[in-house]
Amino acid sequence: MRPDAPDYPTRAATAPDLLGLETLLVECRACPRLVAWREAAAAAPRAAFRGQTYWARPVPGFGDPGARIVIVGLAPAADGANRTGRMFTGDRSGDFLFAALHRVDLASQETATSADDGMVLTGVRMVAPVRCAPPANKPTAQERQRCGPWLARELELLGSRFAVILALGAIGWDAALRTLGEQGWPVPRPRPRFAHAAEVTVDRPDGGSVTLLGCFHPSPHNTFTGRLTPQMLDDVLGRAKHLAGLR
Ligand code: SF4
Numbered sequence: 032m033r034p035d036a037p038d039y040p041t042r043a044a045t046a047p048d049l050l051g052l053e054t055l056l057v058e059c060r061a062c063p064r065l066v067a068w069r070e071a072a073a074a075a076p077r078a079a080f081r082g083q084t085y086w087a088r089p090v091p092g093f094g095d096p097g098a099r100i101v102i103v104g105l106a107p108a109a110d111g112a113n114r115t116g117r118m119f120t121g122d123r124s125g126d127f128l129f130a131a132l133h134r135v136d137l138a139s140q141e142t143a144t145s146a147d148d149g150m151v152l153t154g155v156r157m158v159a160p161v162r163c164a165p166p167a168n169k170p171t172a173q174e175r176q177r178c179g180p181w182l183a184r185e186l187e188l189l190g191s192r193f194a195v196i197l198a199l200g201a202i203g204w205d206a207a208l209r210t211l212g213e214q215g216w217p218v219p220r221p222r223p224r225f226a227h228a229a230e231v232t233v234d235r236p237d238g239g240s241v242t243l244l245g246c247f248h249p250s251p252h253n254t255f256t257g258r259l260t261p262q263m264l265d266d267v268l269g270r271a272k273h274l275a276g277l278r
Pocket residue numbers: 040056059060061062065066089161162163174177178181
């Protein structure tokens with residue numbers, strides 16, 4: 032199947048492991064609008080990044096393959112993860128998030144600048160429901176739907192170990208519930224709505240449960256206005272750690 036075929040993401044289901052998933056993912060060109068946008072950003076970088084070679088491809092999950100906490104964001108930023116090739120790395124949202132993860136001892140460093148900066152996440156993995164940078168950070172419903180198999184397979188491959196899904200914003204929240212529902216998890220109906228610090232317990236089909244935890248997205252729009260403060264994020268991360276049994 033060609034990487035630009037609309038159903039190319041269904042190949043995610045054939046990935047035997049996380050590395051195999053990444054190998055398939057980075058070839059994906061199924062969304063013409065997003066492929067054009069990610070490559071346009073690379074062709075005309077902002078002044079601060081002129082001279083850098085952009086990743087300009089789908090961005091794989093990052094972090095601990097045995098994660099107890101899965102952070103579900105939104106999508107790469109055109110000059111952030113789309114530039115560096117690593118989730119939340121190289122933009123202001125990531126600066127805010129990694130600093131918080133470091134404060135609560137889930138990240139080895141407080142700053143993330145490039146894919147080879149030595150950052151290590153312990154007990155945490157970052158994923159996104161849309162893997163390519165969208166214009167204005169707004170993927171369409173069709174693009175969200177089309178990209179779904181990559182998230183679905185990543186959650187499957189993370190297996191029974193994760194205990195918490197931390198959704199950063201309503202799109203991540205809805206994507207998590209939709210993905211679990213499609214995989215046969217007994218997701219509550221009607222689907223619970225996103226709110227900061229909201230919690231929903233979802234039973235696993237094979238026993239045990241996972242807590243879905245909501246948090247405002249650490250975008251500049253939220254952090255510059257004080258809608259999400261460092262303390263608020265620390266509190267949610269602390270709650271996630273507690274639920275996940277991490278010290
Ligand atoms: S957003 Fe997802 S489905 Fe669309 S091109 Fe990127 S990786 Fe493929």
